Amino acid sequence: MSVKVDFKVDKVFGHLELQIELVDGEARARFASTEDLRYFEYMVIGRKYYEVPYIMSRICGACSISHFLASVNAIENALKVELDEEVVMLKEVMNKLEIAQNTVVHLYFLALPDYLKMRNLGELLAAKPDIVKSAMMLNSLCLQAVNAIAGRIVNPNTYRVGGFTKKLPKEALDKAVKVLDKAEKLAEELSEVIVGLELPQLSDPELNYLTVDPPTEYLTMSDYLVGSDGSRFKGLEYGQYLTEEVSEYSTTKYCLYRGRAFFVGPRARLLAFGERLSEYSNILADVKKELTNPFSNLKAKTVELLFCISNSKTILNSLAERNLNLSASVKVRQGEGVGVIEAPRGLLIHHYVVNDQGVITHSNVITPTAMFSRHIEASARVLANELVSSGASLDEVERKAAMLVRAYDPCLPCSVHLISSRRGSK
DSSP: OEEEEEEEOOSSBSOEEEEEEEETTEEEEEEEEOOOOOOHHHHTTTSBGGGHHHHHGGGOSTTHHHHHHHHHHHHHHHTTOOOOHHHHHHHHHHHHHHHHHHHHIIIIIIIHHHHTTOSSHHHHHHHOHHHHHHHHHHHHHHHHHHHHHHSSSSSOOSEETTEESSOOOHHHHHHHHHHHHHHHHHHHHHHHHHHTOOOOOOOOSOOOBEEEOOSSSSSOOOSEEEETTSOEEEGGGGGGTEEEEEOSSSSSEEEEETTBOOBOSHHHHHHHHGGGOGGGHHHHHHHHTTTTSGGGHHHHHHHHHHHHHHHHHHHHHHHHTSOOOOBOOOOOOOEEEEEEEEETTEEEEEEEEEOTTSBEEEEEEEOHHHHHHHHHHHHHHHHHHHHHHTTOOHHHHHHHHHHHHHHHOOBHHHHOOOOOBOTTOO
């Protein structure tokens, strides 16, 4: 007997469908983006290197800073630009603040209603107004901090290839710190809401992950990647470990790590480097016990929210007393560069080849959702099998599967990249 459950998943960024088919008691799952095709890699072919980050930041409004920084990092690597430490630190602050803001939206506006038996944010607001109002204030504070450093809340305009376009006065840094003081208190209060959730039980069927390998601390920038199997390699070598394929039923590529489904994002980051967050040991001990459960991505995000706000404050305070040199010289040359960065949903890769005129001749982008889409399918398959075996109804299978997808926090507009832009193309 064959039964098919085909449904749209709401409360995610973009449009997707999840299809679960039960054949003789065994489940199959398909994760399908229904977004229109995107051609960003193709758009930048033939463009000057300095135009590219501003174009690529438009891939996604939710994570425009991550796309901007990954693009900038790739081009700076291709042109061998050497940046002062302070510039890198401020880029890290921009990235962490975007992670924090995206996390607030995902946890409290998209995912939390699932766990309180509510259909949407409106019902949550009616039943738990204090939580929603606090989360809205926290979201606003994160955006204010982003605006102070990046120039605006999406598509940053204070940075270009080679450094910042203008000085950031001490007053601007101090203002951001004051905003983050308020944000930190709210984040600490709200963290109890997520950490205390009772998650559906699910054992990860493919405990394979890939993250940026930070040289120090947590979520610091690096040109290296590290996998759950212990492999460590330069971002420029990603093609030796990752394979990209076009899906027959989705408008997005999918990606495999050494031929296996894998995941990226907060859960992967905590599994790899959680010991570096000793200041959050009071909640980490409990969160770590659940990290082999895909649903625990929510709790991993809670820990990162606290860290991103606190660490950004620390960095900005340290920079406020320095005489900052925020720009570097850029020499046009032929080169190839890859920028790897931890976006809110996980590892993001931008790859470009630049000719001796400073023109882009090759472009490739691999997004977090493209990387973990096959892992969602593997997890959904196991979840459906377990639910059906326990006698759950098809409605319950659909409800729990949708919760699972939302736990990953997919971003569909980011993921649709089907153009193959070959090296040397014009």
